[in-house]
Amino acid sequence: MAVSHAGGPVSRRKFPTGANYVEALQNPTLCFEDPDLKHGTVQQSPVLGPKAISGNFASVFSITAPGGQRYALKCFTRDSNTLEARYKAINKQLAVLKPAKLTQPWPVGIEYLPRGVLVAGQWYPALKMAWVEATNLITWIDRNIRDSVAVLGVAERFAALAADLEKLGIAHGDLQHGNLLVAADGTLRLVDYDGMYVPELKGQGATENGHRNYQSPHRVSSDFGPTMDRFSSWIIYLSLVAIATDPSIWDQLHDDQGEFLILKEDDFKEPKSSLSWSLLLTHSDASLRSLAAQTHGLLADAAHTVPALSTRGAIPTPIPTQRPVPASAPANGTPAWLAGHIPPPQNTSVGSSTGAGAPTGTGFARRRTADVLSGVFALTGSAAPAALTAIGVLPNGYMAVAQLGALLVSGGTLHVTRRSRPEAKASKARLRALRQQVATLEDPAVAAQKVRQEIESLTLTGASRDAQINRQIKSIQSELRDEQARIAQALNKETNGLKTKLSKLAAREQKQLDAMLVTVLRAHVQNRLRRHPIQGVKKLSNMGDGTVTALTAAGIHTAADFTGVRYVQSGRYSSRDAYLIRSNGQQVKIPGVGEVRAAALESWRTSLEQQARKSAPTSLSAQERTTIRQQFAKQKKQLEAEITQAEGTARRKRDQLQQRSTARQQQANKEKQQHQTATQHQRAVLLQRQAQLADQSTTHNLLVTQLATARTGHRREFGLRRYLGFVATGR
DSSP states (O other), X not given: OOEETTSOBOOOOOOOOHHHHHHHTTOHHHHOOSHHHHTSEEOEETTTEEOEEEOSSEEEEEEEOTXXXXXXXXXXSSOOTTXXXXXXXXXXXXXXXXXXXXXXXOOOOEEEEEEEEEETTEEEEEEEEEOOOOEEHHHHHHHHTTOHHHHHHHHHHHHHHHHHHHHHTOBOSOOSGGGEEEOTTSOEEEOOOTTOBXXXXXXXXXXXXXXXXXXXXXXXXXXXXXXXXXXXXHHHHHHHHHHHHOTHHHHHHOOTTSSSSSOOHHHHHOGGGOHHHHHHHTOXXXXXXXXXXXXXXXXTSOGGGOOOOOOTTTSOOOOOOOOOOXXXXXXXXXXXXXXXXXXXXXXXXXXXXXXXXXXXXXXXOOOOHHHHHHHHHHHHHHHHHHHHHHTTSSOGGGHHHHHHXXXXXXXXXXXXXXXXXXXXXXXXXXXXXXXXXXXXXXXHHHHHHHHHHHHHHHHHHHHHHHHHXXXXXXXXXXXXXXXXXXXXXXXXXHHHHHHHHHHHHHHHHHHHHHHHHHHHHHHHHHHHHHTSBGGGGGGSTTOOHHHHHHHHHTTOOBGGGEEEEEEEEOSSTTOEEEEEEETTSOEEOOTTOOHHHHHHHHHHHHHHHHHHHHTSOSSOOHHHHHHHHHHHHHHHHHHHHHHHHHHHHHHHHHHHHHHHHHHHHHHHHHHHHHHHHHHHHHHHHHHHHHHHHHHHHHHXXXXXXXXXXXXXXXXXXXXHHHHHHHHHHOO
């Protein structure tokens, strides 16, 4: 109810439009009484002034108070006598809620302002609400669709919110994506309390029935009460769990332009032809199938008999990701997975217990005769050219060449003898084994890069394949909708004419009943008129036997043999000739019957007809009515049979189409699951290979280090200089 500028009531009338409110809010100091609003700043659109979010029955504006507190102001565009009482009851209920006893801070503070906004000199109520910094459910899902843990968390919090409402005996009345907001910490906020039920409102009717894509097809206004959110709760919870279990369901069943999550009104009214139910009820995840079947079973229930949401057994158990376990390495530094791929280090030194990367012992062990002889030979051989030149055996010109040759031979002899030592042979064998091991192992860095590229390629290929199958499924759904539309169009075209005939059948039946009554009335009148012979006109003045004889000669024997008189101007003395109209329509001129006598005859007949009508039946007999109604009942039955037949044919076509479409969709999903399984296996193999390469890198580095150490040790312990010292000193 609007109130006047002075505060008095005015008669009920249409509320302002959204445009009216936009105009009024251009001057907050004039249109508001509330201090926060009066001195606040209204959010503006770039061109059109105050920015409004318009709904069916209200426009919402964002206003920031001087202290920085932001409010949402709901300005109503429809009058309601119960608006103030309802919001006072709701505000009273919400005000006593204790945050510590709630699972999350879902309530939003509200304040009903009877004198909310001044528009065109009249005060109108408004609702002042705390502004909520959160994201509506559909947008949040779009942003977090690949984070199954986060989506599952929101599902659990929604179930907790529904449990809060049940415990408090409260119902929101319109649970849907637009009224569920997700805050930054993942908790939920519940907004728009227009249709809320609180215990103080018990016995009243609903002001709205909620969003059609979230409500039971059987919900009615009388369902207003603490149980009216239950069906919506099951639908929202099922949708969130399904998306968390299999994110591709969102891609397949959600429409970017649709006002729903994955289920909508058609799925509730025609579940047999629903692709959504088909996918959910046949999904590979057993927990999801069970929850879908439980929710599907509620479709036939009356809205007030739906049980409270139960999450028992509905939350899927996350499968832990198993990281490949690195292969253990034995004490010799070579991992077990390399066993059989590289030769073991050779140990030719008896009693050696050192590692493969270090020489055994401390050098040469004991001089042999061959070592002494090779030393003597090298010494004498090196001195021979100088001695021979001194005694004159070797010319001076050949001394340099001879000396070089002697040094080469001496060195070669020492080299051969040194290499024949068993210690040197064992050290050389260890070097060869290490070099072979290093050569056998591929470069771990290059191999690891290759594996990373293969994993990335596998991920991209899998994503591309999943996207392709999702597009294929959407194409199947689009084809199904198009074909269903064509079937419906053909059915409407076929049945519209039949339904039109059926709707007109009652009117035709009544028309025929009326026509039959007219026929019966006419027959009754004619029968009564036949009972009055034409001789009765003798009682009239100026009517004698001659007139009666002339009438009889013209075929008029009773009052029923003529229906009236027609006068024709004769042209003589402005007189008129009178013609009697016989019952067959023939006009006859009776000799001796002029205008006066004709008028008397017509008056006589009219009087008799009026008397006959007084005794005429006012309705048809039961038999006459039954005859006509049976005739039309037969036509009605035939038309209804034709409509039923057409609807049955269309239903069979839809069912066959649905079966084909479901089979194609299931096949596509099967292929998708097979591809995903194969991809997971390939990924596991690559991850195992990646772990092996990590071990291989360690082993490769170890072997390279051992090889470098062995080379250094070999040169130090078994080099030519060390051998010469060994030959000379025996140590």
